[in-house]
Amino acid sequence: MQKWIMSGLFFFACALAVVLMFTLPGREAEIAEEKPTMPEVTLDAAAAEATLRASCIACHGDQLQGGMGPALDQIGAEMDVNSIYNIIAKGRRQMPAFENQLQAEEIANIALYLSEQK
Ligand code: HEC
Structure with missing residues (x-):
């Protein structure tokens, strides 16, 4: 009898887990949104330096040594x-x-350029 109750509870928990998996508001979509996938590119260092110069050094320093933002060097x-x-x-x-x-x-x-700064 007790075994029957235990397995009943177990199946109930499984069913609940499955239902929650499908009804909890788009958890997977949220994760995908938070973590965009990076497109494949081949590094173009000159272009990376130009973009960094234009968009990033104001906060990260002209040698990426840091400033208002952390050092990226x-x-x-x-x-x-x-x-x-x-x-x-x-x-x-x-x-x-x-x-x-x-x-x-x-x-x-x-990102590729910076990942090689170590
Ligand atoms: C308005 C100022 C500002 C600009 C412009 C800016 N950043 Fe930042 N950045 C920051 C700050 C402040 C942080 C720290 C964020 C935090 O506290 O979580 C940061 C953090 C980072 C980090 C993470 C560093 C770490 O040690 O965790 C990276 C990588 C980064 N920035 C790259 C860039 C790149 C690349 C650009 C240009 C495309 C850029 N940032 C432009 C202010 C800036």
Whole structure:
């Protein structure tokens, strides 16, 4: 009898988990939104430097040594290319989002460039 109750509870919990999985508001979509996927690009260092110069050095310093924003000259040792891409695209606190100002490929190119700064 007790076994029957236990397995009944177990199946109920499973059913509940399945229902929640499908009804909780688009958790997967949210995650996809937070973590845009980086397009494949081949590094164009000159273009990356030009974009950095135009959009980033005001806050990160002309040698990427840091200023109002943190230093980026060794950022590749701390963050992987996808995290860097993500921060540039989406911003974080005082860091502005660039997804509406730069092409995804441009952001990917600077992310790749920065990921090699270690
Ligand atoms: C308005 C000033 C400003 C501009 C412009 C700016 N950033 Fe930032 N950035 C910041 C600040 C402030 C932070 C720290 C964010 C935080 O506190 O979470 C930051 C954080 C970052 C980080 C994460 C660093 C870390 O150590 O966690 C990266 C990478 C980065 N910025 C790249 C860029 C790039 C690339 C550009 C140009 C496309 C850029 N930023 C333009 C202010 C700026």
